[in-house]
Amino acid sequence: MEHDSVQVLRIGLRQVEVAEYVREDASLWTSPLLAPLRPEQREALLRGAHARVAAADEPILTAQQTSALYLILGGAVVLSTGADGAGLTTLGKGDFFGLSGVLDGAPALAAAADHAGARLAVLPAASVRALAAEVAELHRLLVDTARRRQALASACADFLDRW
Secondary structure, three states: OEEOOEEOOOOOOOOOOHHHHHHHOHHHHHOOOOOOOOHHHHHHHHHOOEEEEOOOOOEEEOOOOOOEEEEEEEOOEEEEEOOOOEEEEEEOOOOEEOHHHHHOOOOOOOEEEEOOOOEEEEEEHHHHHHHHHHOHHHHHHHHHHHHHHHHHHHHHHHHHHHO
16 A cells, blocks of 8 residues: 555554463474373463563563473563572573472462563462373473473572582
8 A cells, every 4th residue: 555655554453361372383383381281271271371582581480489480482581599599590482480489379489580571371279180180101200300490499598608
């Protein structure tokens, strides 16, 4: 369409549900969180989710927030621990965090903050717990990931204590 020799492009925007977003981005299907699920299980889990876009350096998860599991749809998130905010690791697309609240309702072991325009699916803890009770592979993944991250946090704390 042209108007006074200036090209005009009309763009229609629409809100997309998290489940639809994941369906359209096949690279997310291989996320460790979603890979062990049958399509109907994945759909059920994502249907209860809501999307969140983090602002630059915005805190996403603190010790008080334990009611959701976060799946990174894009961008990056830094997990950190301790009062000094020592970085434990950076997570990217397809990774997830918020395990403490999902597994046992405990406070988060680490804080999470936006690192690079994080787009997140916020999955209610109750939905994740219910699905993990059905899918043994998902339950093992959650428990093993929580153990690895706890070991990483402990090793980081030990290292910082020695300084």
